[in-house]
Amino acid sequence: MSIKEQYQHIKSQLPEDVTLVAVSKNHPIEKIQEVYNFGQRIFGENKVQEMMEKQPNLPSDIEWHLIGHLQTNKVKYIAPFVAMIQSVDSEKLLSEINKQAEKNERTIKVLLQVKIAEEDTKTGLEVSEAKELFLKYLQGEFPNIEIVGLMGMASFVDDKVQVKREFSFLKRLFDQLSMQKKLDVLSMGMSDDFHLAIECGANSVRVGSAIFGQRVY
Numbered sequence: 001m002s003i004k005e006q007y008q009h010i011k012s013q014l015p016e017d018v019t020l021v022a023v024s025k026n027h028p029i030e031k032i033q034e035v036y037n038f039g040q041r042i043f044g045e046n047k048v049q050e051m052m053e054k055q056p057n058l059p060s061d062i063e064w065h066l067i068g069h070l071q072t073n074k075v076k077y078i079a080p081f082v083a084m085i086q087s088v089d090s091e092k093l094l095s096e097i098n099k100q101a102e103k104n105e106r107t108i109k110v111l112l113q114v115k116i117a118e119e120d121t122k123t124g125l126e127v128s129e130a131k132e133l134f135l136k137y138l139q140g141e142f143p144n145i146e147i148v149g150l151m152g153m154a155s156f157v158d159d160k161v162q163v164k165r166e167f168s169f170l171k172r173l174f175d176q177l178s179m180q181k182k183l184d185v186l187s188m189g190m191s192d193d194f195h196l197a198i199e200c201g202a203n204s205v206r207v208g209s210a211i212f213g214q215r216v217y
């Protein structure tokens with residue numbers, strides 16, 4: 001299938017209220033421009049350097065989402081333009097994003113990345129840490145940040161029951177926190193598991209290889 005067919009195939013499988021983040025990491029700007037021309041506006045990158053190189057060379061109405069681990073010393077490079085940082089995994093990082101947002105006289109939308117994979121290799125906040133951070137946010141500690149939701153990555157396993165359990169776990173936390181202040185974005189699911197994620201309540205999915213093809217490293 002061509003990129004166009006793959007993109008349209010993915011789009012056709014998503015309910016209208018589910019946002020697609022097209023994960024363009026390791027793919028050249030020509031391919032991103034192509035998908036942009038089909039109507040896609042939200043793109044996800046996992047590396048600061050790569051996002052910085054691509055952003056000035058592509059249309060300015062693209063919403064760039066950072067989805068990979070972010071080092072605090074690199075926040076300043078993307079703070080002027082990033083639309084959302086989905087991978088907030090520490091208080092230190094949240095504080096730095098807040099500081100850089102203030103410097104740029106803007107508010108930055110973020111998701112708290114919560115560790116949901118039962119295998120312990122994945123990064124993310126523990127549930128208790130996420131709740132604590134959210135509370136500090138509600139108390140006004142990060143005025144230049146808007147926490148709009150949660151992000152999670154399930155284990156890379158074939159066991160659908162396990163993956164479903166992990167997604168459902170995050171959905172419950174999402175509902176719980178939403179009672180304190182309404183959250184809009186529950187970002188779960190990638191090329192291989194987005195159907196299951198949507199079944200479990202995701203309203204934003206991060207799809208890379210199913211659109212762009214395999215990444216070449």
Ligand SMILES: *Cc1c(COP(=O)(O)O)cnc(C)c1O
Nearest residue numbers: 023046067190191206207208209
């Ligand atoms: C690479 C990546 C994706 C997309 O993965 P695919 O399997 O290519 O769809 C989604 N989320 C994060 C955090 C990623 O790093």
